[in-house]
Amino acid sequence: MQILDLTLDQLTGRLNQTFGKGRFHATALYREIFKSGNPNFFESKEFTSSPAFTRQLKHKINLTPGQVVETFKENNLTKFITKLSDGEKIESVIIPMTNHQTLCVSSQVGCKMGCRFCETGRMGFKRNLKIFEITGQLFNARFTLKEKIKNIVFMGMGEPFDNFDPVIQAIRIMNEQKGFDIALRHITVSTSGLINGIEKLAGMDMPGLRLAISINAADDKTRSWLMPVNKTIPLISLKKALQSFPLTKRGCFLFEYILIKGLNDSQKDAIRLADYIKPLPVRLNLIPCNPVNGFNYESPCDADMHKFAQTLTNKGIFVIKRWTRGQSVAAGCGQLGQKC
Ligand code: SF4
Incomplete structure (x- = not known):
């Protein structure tokens, strides 16, 4: 068992x-x-x-959360590597917030989605994680590394909706009040836009669970180049799925937009993004692009990021600028899977 x-x-x-x-x-x-x-x-x-x-x-009773074989630190941020029973390795990141810690978990070894800005995507797909390999990351963060984890984000290696049932079961276990006791509103699942996952989740009784979309461009040409999933699930289909998603009162989607200099950071891109978002309740995270092997782009300067954010704010979009953390230990957004 x-x-x-x-x-x-x-x-x-x-x-x-x-x-x-x-x-x-x-x-x-x-x-x-x-x-x-x-x-x-x-x-x-x-x-x-x-x-x-x-x-x-x-x-x-079997209790096998996987063995933490390496940890890397940058200030208060910790990336840890877990060796699984078949020798595969996965990465998780503990991110310090103001009053608590957030754990970024992996759902697969590698990923099929092939997003260009993502190191995991470049690794290709090896296998899905089992339920205990997902909950094991929280077990290790809390009891092996002794960190006070209050939030979970499924933004590590893998596309969570491509491993739907084990991810949902892991969330139910993390949420169990007599156990890990993480409230659903403190758990975020991030997808590249797999609408069958969004629709399946819409039919489940998981009120408060947060849904994040890795959006990165509001025109199909750029998004399809950055994220091949967009070729089969274009922006219009994604929007329709989101419009039918039953959010709780005052609930919103989290959109993540990696800003890449010369590719998706123009004023035209900002206006197009605002228009795409407009009918949806969205909190938008702007993230400067991190260095990733083989992806020869960089993030815009602070002034250009600010200008991009301001255009969206002026159009009534709620924008958060996230500063980059964890770059030196390859724990930044899109960097999991890189050697440090
Ligand atoms: S960004 Fe997410 S979905 Fe895209 S390749 Fe990386 S892990 Fe997969």
Whole structure:
């Protein structure tokens, strides 16, 4: 039984099926592992009182979040590399915010989407992550690296909607109140624009879960060049899917726009982007382009970024300029998968 795969209800069901035990032991086990990161759960009072059951249970439980083999630091930002049981490696980033830490998790080893500005895209696709390999990143961040993680963003390696079911199950586990206890409104899933994923998510009961779109251009020609997914799912189809998405009251989409000098940073680009966004409730993150091997572009200067942002603000768009962090350890946006 891979414990990092299970919600509390599912664990209760398994204990019931296999041992005839119920919620009492499931809650205790969940608390020890997901709240305290204690692999020696059998030492807690609920288990010491039933030694025969505990002996059997110990042999059934697998707790394998993956091995953290390397960490890189830049100020308070940490990138860590996890080695999985088949030897593949994935990267996760812990980003310091004002009052808490955000964990950026991976959902695949590599990625099929081939975005030009992204190192992971250049790696190609190796495989999907399993549920426990996704929740394992949070387990390791909290209990191996001892970081206080309050937010999760699915913006690491991979396209989360290309590994839909395991990602959704991992979110349910992260959200479990008696375990990791991360509120849905503190979890963001970022997609390159896979509308079947957006539509599937729209039909699920996950109120508050945040949806981010990596947009990067508001004309099909530039976006298709930057992000091949746009050739089959053009901007108009993406917009339609977003317009039908059931946001909560006061909810909004997060759009991410990587500013690339001479490619998508003109005043014309800003106006086109504002027009595309206009009917949608959007918070727009502007991100300067990070250096990526084989992508010979750079970010515009601060003054040009400011001008771009101002044009959008003047058109009523809520804009946040994100300063670049983690470049020196290749943990910036689009850089995961690079050697440091
Ligand atoms: S930006 Fe995201 S979707 Fe695009 S290649 Fe990189 S990991 Fe994949």
